[in-house]
Amino acid sequence: xxxxxxxxxxxxxxxxxxxxxxxxxxxxxxxxxxxxxxxxxxxxxxxxxxxxxxxxxxxxxxxxxxxxxxxxxxxxxxxxxxxxxxxxxxxxxxxxxxxxxxxxxxxxxxxxxxxxxxxxxxxxxxxxxxxxxxxxxxxxxxxxxxxxxxxxxx
Amino acid sequence: xxxxxxxxxxxxxxxxxxxxxxxxxxxxxxxxxxxxxxxxxxxxxxxxxxxxxxxxxxxxxxxxxxxxxxxxxxxxxxxxxxxxxxxxxxxxxxxxxxxxxxxxxxxxxxxxxxxxxxxxxxxxxxxxxxxxxxxxxxxxxxxxxxxxxxxxxxxxxxxxxxxxxxxxxxxxxxxxxxxxxxxxxxxxxxxxxxxxxxxxxxxxxxxxxxxxxxxxxxxxxxxxxxxxxxxxxxxxxxxxxxxxxxxxxxxxxxxxxxxxxxxxxxxxxxxxxxxxxxxxxxxxxxxxxx
Numbered sequence: 001x002x003x004x005x006x007x008x009x010x011x012x013x014x015x016x017x018x019x020x021x022x023x024x025x026x027x028x029x030x031x032x033x034x035x036x037x038x039x040x041x042x043x044x045x046x047x048x049x050x051x052x053x054x055x056x057x058x059x060x061x062x063x064x065x066x067x068x069x070x071x072x073x074x075x076x077x078x079x080x081x082x083x084x085x086x087x088x089x090x091x092x093x094x095x096x097x098x099x100x101x102x103x104x105x106x107x108x109x110x111x112x113x114x115x116x117x118x119x120x121x122x123x124x125x126x127x128x129x130x131x132x133x134x135x136x137x138x139x140x141x142x143x144x145x146x147x148x149x150x151x152x153x154x
Numbered sequence: 155x156x157x158x159x160x161x162x163x164x165x166x167x168x169x170x171x172x173x174x175x176x177x178x179x180x181x182x183x184x185x186x187x188x189x190x191x192x193x194x195x196x197x198x199x200x201x202x203x204x205x206x207x208x209x210x211x212x213x214x215x216x217x218x219x220x221x222x223x224x225x226x227x228x229x230x231x232x233x234x235x236x237x238x239x240x241x242x243x244x245x246x247x248x249x250x251x252x253x254x255x256x257x258x259x260x261x262x263x264x265x266x267x268x269x270x271x272x273x274x275x276x277x278x279x280x281x282x283x284x285x286x287x288x289x290x291x292x293x294x295x296x297x298x299x300x301x302x303x304x305x306x307x308x309x310x311x312x313x314x315x316x317x318x319x320x321x322x323x324x325x326x327x328x329x330x331x332x333x334x335x336x337x338x339x340x341x342x343x344x345x346x347x348x349x350x351x352x353x354x355x356x357x358x359x360x361x362x363x364x365x366x367x368x369x370x371x372x373x374x375x376x377x378x379x380x381x382x383x384x385x386x387x388x389x390x391x392x393x394x395x396x397x398x399x400x401x402x403x404x405x406x407x408x409x410x411x412x413x414x415x416x417x418x419x420x421x422x423x424x425x426x427x428x429x430x431x432x433x434x435x436x437x438x439x440x441x442x443x444x
Contacts, residue, residue: 015173015174015177019173030164033159033161033162034161036159037158037159037160037161038158039159040157040158040159041159042157042159048157070173070177071173073177074173074176074177074180077180077181077184078180080184081180081183081184084169086168086169086171086173086176087173087176089167089168089169090167090168090169092167093167093168094168097162114157
């Protein structure tokens with residue numbers, strides 16, 4: 001009985017805070033993506049012959065996002081009936097975009113004009129440990145192409 | 155060639171669907187299905203349980219009866235043993251009378267055990283064993299009240315309730331552990347387990363009510379009236395007040411005391427049974443035996 005009440009409390013809290021955090025995060029992601037629109041990050045490996053970078057640098061951004069109680073509960077029920085794990089999809093989407101944004105931020109501070117050879121890696125922090133709230137880590141890294149005009153700033 | 159990133163369109167990787175929609179769909183779908191399964195299984199176990207021979211039930215019971223008795227008697231004095239024997243003999247002859255009044259099948263024999271603990275309770279279990287606790291004997295005012303409680307427990311045995319609940323428990327346990335393994339998520343397991351359990355309790359409440367009514371029949375047959383039938387509940391009510399705990403009927407295995415009393419009154423009224431009559435006192439030595 002008490003278990004059930006505690007569970008419902010956690011569920012409501014998880015839903016409330018989780019939903020708020022997610023909507024705030026998406027707002028911030030969309031805003032910053034527009035901000036860095038002129039700093040493209042693409043997966044090609046070598047710069048075009050027309051570009052003559054003065055300098056290159058490894059840039060990376062990583063993020064860890066935790067699921068909330070509500071998402072975890074939904075995922076548990078999903079495991080019975082199958083289908084799209086929507087509650088986790090938004091989580092991974094946020095993590096991926098945030099990691100790229102953080103990488104871009106680093107590149108921006110170095111004065112880069114683009115990031116090439118972008119790669120993404122992901123891992124789950126609490127893999128396999130039962131009963132623990134899981135979280136996802138996404139690491140984005142690439143080569144920042146820094147033009148001559150920016151190099152002089154160092 | 156111009157290299158650029160475009161604004162990412164929303165709603166491809168993550169949907170804009172409201173999560174509560176999914177939540178409602180999944181929760182009611184899964185829990186609803188589970189309840190249907192549990193109800194169906196319980197129904198069939200109830201149908202089939204009485205076909206298990208009583209001797210099989212006795213065999214199962216014999217396995218743990220030893221531990222119960224050893225724990226009960228342990229290393230007590232000789233006098234304790236003598237009192238214990240006399241008390242058990244008294245309870246047993248009362249049980250035999252009741253069993254006769256309920257016309258139990260020939261192979262179904264009731265064995266009474268007395269356990270020396272505070273608990274104000276009695277229960278019936280597999281193999282026709284009825285266990286009465288000291289706390290109950292101390293609280294009951296007369297033999298009629300005791301007979302009602304014992305008749306209630308013997309009615310459980312007659313209706314094969316212990317084996318029914320065992321069968322149900324086992325099968326529901328299997329269903330739960332299968333979903334548990336499939337899900338591997340403690341929280342979901344917990345919730346599913348709770349909802350499964352609640353459905354089980356509902357069945358058990360019906361069994362309790364049936365036993366209550368059966369006990370009234372016995373009481374009327376044995377004593378010619380049903381007085382003192384509610385004496386146990388008067389005590390139970392006092393206790394409930396003392397505990398002051400909130401009790402919702404849906405979460406209880408037994409119906410609420412008030413509901414049971416009113417049911418007793420209703421059944422008594424319907425049959426035109428006498429409420430008052432000669433009350434048989436408990437044996438004088440009873441308190442000494444305890």
